[in-house]
Amino acid sequence: QVQLVESGGGLVQAGGSLRLSCAASGPKINTYAMGWFRQAPGKEREFVGGIRWTAGSTYYADSVKGRFTASRDNAKNTVYLQMNSLKSEDTAVYYCAATSRYGSRWPEAFDYWGQGTQVTVSS
Numbered sequence: 001q002v003q004l005v006e007s008g009g010g011l012v013q014a015g016g017s018l019r020l021s022c023a024a025s026g027p028k029i030n031t032y033a034m035g036w037f038r039q040a041p042g043k044e045r046e047f048v049g050g051i052r053w054t055a056g057s058t059y060y061a062d063s064v065k066g067r068f069t070a071s072r073d074n075a076k077n078t079v080y081l082q083m084n085s086l087k088s089e090d091t092a093v094y095y096c097a098a099t100s101r102y103g104s105r106w107p108e109a110f111d112y113w114g115q116g117t118q119v120t121v122s123s
Contacts, residue, residue, distance in 0.1 A: 003026055030053040
């Protein structure tokens with residue numbers, strides 16, 4: 001069974017940075033593509049970015065492109081989300097997820113989810 005554990009959330013001022021981590025474990029985890037999502041109170045869960053274990057190719061939502069960067073450490077089975085120039089509208093619970101379909105942006109396409117980590121950006 002695939003397990004995902006996020007960490008690194010917290011409170012940061014607008015304009016600041018945070019790096020989220022997602023430790024992944026389970027059979028054939030490196031055959032999945034990984035995604036980052038977020039969900040603010042009263043809003044639907046939205047796609048943030050995705051990364052492939054092999055080659056490290058990435059794709060992002062327009063709202064974070066140029067500010068957020070996904071990366072991975074294959075030796076540690078960990079993916080990261082570096083978040084720079086944070087805005088108050090980035091406040092949400094951030095989740096990592098795994099899918100067999102690289103390029104997916106819909107939550108329904110992801111098979112496994114972490115428990116989430118809270119990111120709060122104060123203005």
